[in-house]
Amino acid sequence: MEKEVLAELLSKDLIVGHVYRYDGNEQVYYFENSPSNIANFIMLHKEHANKMILTDRLDRLVLNTFGEFINRCPNQELLQKILKDLVPMQMGDKDPVSIPVAGEEEVQTFWDEEEQNVIKTEFRML
Template sequence: MKIKNKVIGYVFNKDGMYDEKHYFEDTPKNIASFITQHQFNKCTITDTADTLILTSSVGGFIDQCPNQGYLQNELLPVLIPIQMGVAEPQEIEFIETEYCYEQVMQ
């Protein structure tokens, strides 16, 4: 399977810190599933250049999304049925990355 575009998902703990970056394919279903699977934490999703796609608050609700057209037309039609229990979040295939910032700094 060839991955076209990747995004990075960050899951923050109660202290505002994240443990790892989660790389996965950039699809509305994957993003909606990531948000709902981590609904008890604040999340941030960016592209691979770390440009903000969205943030979510505790409860799995979108907090910030600069691209309102994407939010209204692509993400919410997938996210809302999952939040309402009409649809199930899908399993996300996370992408292993060979690049590690910590390794570069040593």
């Protein structure tokens, strides 16, 4: 993902998607928080996911799944909004669409570079 696009994505309200694969490995992704994006993320990752845990950036549970099926979502109002997009995809009446998603490694690299730039700026001010 281009640096400018990544910076724009990371400036938004984000969901952190933890995808637990059938082989036991975990992959972490960041994407913009919206009911539609959550539904698309679930369906785009269902082929490789034993389970998914979606949190906010403060690690508060948004929802968790078994494969493509929501197991727990504490916010029932949000759940109803997600299901409006998710159920038609699960039934095959609607295709998931690609959404901007950043992987954990590229996000961490971006944040490390930003931190280094801040440190350099602070040293120049001394």
